[in-house]
Amino acid sequence: MIGLQILVDGFAISALYALGAMGFTLIFGVSGVLNLTHGALMVMAAVAAWAASALFGLGSYAGAAIGILCGLAGALVTYFAVVAPIERSRAIPREEKEIFVLTGTLLWGIMIQELVAYFFTDNPKTVLPIVEGVFEIAGVRTPRNQVFTAVICWIVIGLLWLFVNRARAGKVLLAASMNPRGVTLLGHDMGKIYVAVWAIYGLLAGTAGVLLGMFLGVSSYSVGPLTASAFSIVVLGGLGSVTGSLIAAYVVGYLETATAYLISPAYRVIPALLLLVAVMYLRPQGLLGRR
Amino acid sequence: MSETVRAAARVAPIRRTLPALIAAGLVAAGPVRAADPIRIGVIAEAQSVAGASIPQAVQLAADEINAKGGIDGRQIQVVTYDNKSSASDAVRAFQRAVSEDKVNLVIASYISEVVLALMPWAARLKTPMITPGAASNEISVAVHKDYARNKYTFHGYLTSHALAQAVCDSAKEVLVEKLKAKTAAIMSEDAAWTRPLDAAYQECLPKSGLKVVEHVRFSPDTGDFTPIYNKIEAAKPDLIVTGIAHVGVQPTVQWQNQQVPIAMTGISGQATSSTFWANTNGGTQGVLFDSVALPGVALTEKTIPFGEAFAKRFGGAPSYAGFMAYDAVYYSAEAIKRAGSTEADKLVEALEKTDYVGTVGHLKFYGKDDPFTHSIQYGPGLMTSVLGQWQNGKQVAIWPAATANGTMILPPAVKPAVQ
Numbered sequence A: 001m002i003g004l005q006i007l008v009d010g011f012a013i014s015a016l017y018a019l020g021a022m023g024f025t026l027i028f029g030v031s032g033v034l035n036l037t038h039g040a041l042m043v044m045a046a047v048a049a050w051a052a053s054a055l056f057g058l059g060s061y062a063g064a065a066i067g068i069l070c071g072l073a074g075a076l077v078t079y080f081a082v083v084a085p086i087e088r089s090r091a092i093p094r095e096e097k098e099i100f101v102l103t104g105t106l107l108w109g110i111m112i113q114e115l116v117a118y119f120f121t122d123n124p125k126t127v128l129p130i131v132e133g134v135f136e137i138a139g140v141r142t143p144r145n146q147v148f149t150a151v152i153c154w155i156v157i158g159l160l161w162l163f164v165n166r167a168r169a170g171k172v173l174l175a176a177s178m179n180p181r182g183v184t185l186l187g188h189d190m191g192k193i194y195v196a197v198w199a200i201y202g203l204l205a206g207t208a209g210v211l212l213g214m215f216l217g218v219s220s221y222s223v224g225p226l227t228a229s230a231f232s233i234v235v236l237g238g239l240g241s242v243t244g245s246l247i248a249a250y251v252v253g254y255l256e257t258a259t260a261y262l263i264s265p266a267y268r269v270i271p272a273l274l275l276l277v278a279v280m281y282l283r284p285q286g287l288l289g290r291r
Numbered sequence B: 001m002s003e004t005v006r007a008a009a010r011v012a013p014i015r016r017t018l019p020a021l022i023a024a025g026l027v028a029a030g031p032v033r034a035a036d037p038i039r040i041g042v043i044a045e046a047q048s049v050a051g052a053s054i055p056q057a058v059q060l061a062a063d064e065i066n067a068k069g070g071i072d073g074r075q076i077q078v079v080t081y082d083n084k085s086s087a088s089d090a091v092r093a094f095q096r097a098v099s100e101d102k103v104n105l106v107i108a109s110y111i112s113e114v115v116l117a118l119m120p121w122a123a124r125l126k127t128p129m130i131t132p133g134a135a136s137n138e139i140s141v142a143v144h145k146d147y148a149r150n151k152y153t154f155h156g157y158l159t160s161h162a163l164a165q166a167v168c169d170s171a172k173e174v175l176v177e178k179l180k181a182k183t184a185a186i187m188s189e190d191a192a193w194t195r196p197l198d199a200a201y202q203e204c205l206p207k208s209g210l211k212v213v214e215h216v217r218f219s220p221d222t223g224d225f226t227p228i229y230n231k232i233e234a235a236k237p238d239l240i241v242t243g244i245a246h247v248g249v250q251p252t253v254q255w256q257n258q259q260v261p262i263a264m265t266g267i268s269g270q271a272t273s274s275t276f277w278a279n280t281n282g283g284t285q286g287v288l289f290d291s292v293a294l295p296g297v298a299l300t301e302k303t304i305p306f307g308e309a310f311a312k313r314f315g316g317a318p319s320y321a322g323f324m325a326y327d328a329v330y331y332s333a334e335a336i337k338r339a340g341s342t343e344a345d346k347l348v349e350a351l352e353k354t355d356y357v358g359t360v361g362h363l364k365f366y367g368k369d370d371p372f373t374h375s376i377q378y379g380p381g382l383m384t385s386v387l388g389q390w391q392n393g394k395q396v397a398i399w400p401a402a403t404a405n406g407t408m409i410l411p412p413a414v415k416p417a418v419q
Helices: A002-031 A037-057 A059-088 A094-120 A142-167 A168-177 A179-187 A191-215 A221-235 A242-262 A270-282 B003-010 B014-029 B049-067 B086-100 B112-124 B139-146 B160-178 B196-207 B225-236 B247-258 B303-314 B320-339 B344-352
Strands: A133-136 A139-144 B038-044 B076-082 B105-108 B130-131 B153-155 B184-191 B211-218 B237-245 B264-269 B288-291 B384-391 B394-399
Touching: A002 A037, A002 A142, A002 A168, A002 A191, A002 A221, A002 A242, A002 B225, A037 A191, A037 A221, A037 B384, A037 B394, A059 A094, A059 A191, A094 A221, A133 A142, A139 A142, A142 A191, A142 A242, A168 A179, A168 A191, A168 A221, A179 A191, A179 B303, A221 A242, A221 A270, A242 A270, A242 B139, A242 B211, B038 B049, B038 B086, B038 B320, B049 B076, B049 B139, B049 B303, B049 B320, B076 B086, B086 B105, B086 B112, B105 B112, B105 B320, B112 B130, B112 B139, B112 B153, B139 B153, B160 B196, B160 B237, B160 B288, B160 B394, B184 B196, B184 B225, B196 B211, B211 B225, B225 B247, B237 B247, B247 B264, B303 B320, B320 B344
Parallel strands: B038 B076, B038 B105, B105 B130, B130 B153, B184 B211, B184 B237, B237 B264, B264 B288
Antiparallel strands: A133 A139, B288 B384, B384 B394
């Protein structure tokens, strides 16, 4: 029975990790930006959804929609106010831009974290779930909300896959991640592509944040751990590899869940971190490497 | 702008800022005079639910006392520092409060680790300090063990030992007698205040008729409580008895969402605050918790007026630490009056003689000879506790019978055997 429980719990949490890491790896793949504002954007989306439903009584659907839009707005602000000015700056030498972007997004993330704590306290908030109640399958009681979270995550991941592999605009994104110069030569405006990628990323991060808020709750303290977990999943999967991130999310999710059940919830994250260290030693390009 | 003026400007409307400016000018202008203000430093966790009430309640009490002419004509001035739940920030704030802002007394924190870090500084800088919310036995035990050094610290709240006793007392009368509960699982966060709490639970729950069948201690940064509830459910207890304050929202919401079929009671620091309902989006429905006081429950004639004044000014009910902090300002004011001075040793002596009916009951400190020196005395006729329950957005008191304003309703998911 404990095996089934790990299977069910691990599936939902991994789906959430996968969705969270997907946007992170997309941004890196296309624009080479390691966006350390990631956790802050997820928290911001969740807190906006919480505020809309708990403070203003707008209900769970409107709350979720506002949260996702907040993720979108946050991502665009991050791009236009933090990332783009650094990349355009002539004062910063080209070889140092990466570290400036890294620092800029990290600081911007901390600012968002402090603002959330200032206006909404640092206590965790839970977003009003869209579905309530529990399923009882073979003696294992699972909240419907948990199943809902996993289903939505997979629908969003599926839509993203369809977009990137089937739609014309998506193919351009994919091409841009492989060869930006070639895409520019074909007459595409890389500036517009970056904005599109950040917008897609914002929707993904917003959705992941709202679902996390419904499932486990978030607080301003979640900012660091969320960024760190996305970062380690992406490194584990291979920087920029979407499929690699998906696999890594499931490896990490199941490893954590199994540890929590079989050893102790207190040690939940340790084996996953050890695995990450091992991968960095033995296979620095990640599970699938960069594609 | 000095920290004082900034703090005053932040919490008070403009009409109150002007006197603060003038007062700050007076302090800067010359040596201590009889009409100089009495300064209370507040070091608390302004961004957390339980901690936010501390500076608010202190300011409210100070304003009330000032409106009635202050203490022997001296106004109380409050200087607030946010320690962001960090012991090192709190220590820096304490040093600054004493050396630069010249406070006469410090009211500090609901976190035991923070208060334990401040104790040596209260001793070194010879400045009386009262905690309105930290519970660890170690605070008052340290005063007992080295009185000459640590006498400046006052444990202005119940010890973990007394809190456990309060939970056992309410559990015996309500849950054992009325619900026929026979077994319990202890579920506590890993923190300084829960070690003595759990030890006392282990001792007093069996005496109340509850056999302890499981004991789970978890890290305060636990992200998912599913495995913990599964472990507890496997032991088939009738009750979950909690020791939580750093965490609250997540275990509560998951208890609700997963429809854990076991009633939850015990200490839940965050559940004492009125914002808990919104933070959990109603997930706290049916949760039982012990608290020092609840809004709308007349423990003394001061409880309801304080709750109303607090809600009017800050838009919600105070957390447990808010009640204790409000009372701390009043009994400190009385002590200063009795001592006729703010000199530390005289103030300590006067505080020890505290005999004050506050919002939470009749307050007295244990003496030098008691193992819990300088902590608030617990028991009938003194300070006791209230067993509350969240029902449809409201905190209802269901025990003791004398002050109860509602009856217990257990959530539908809780097993009928217990109901």
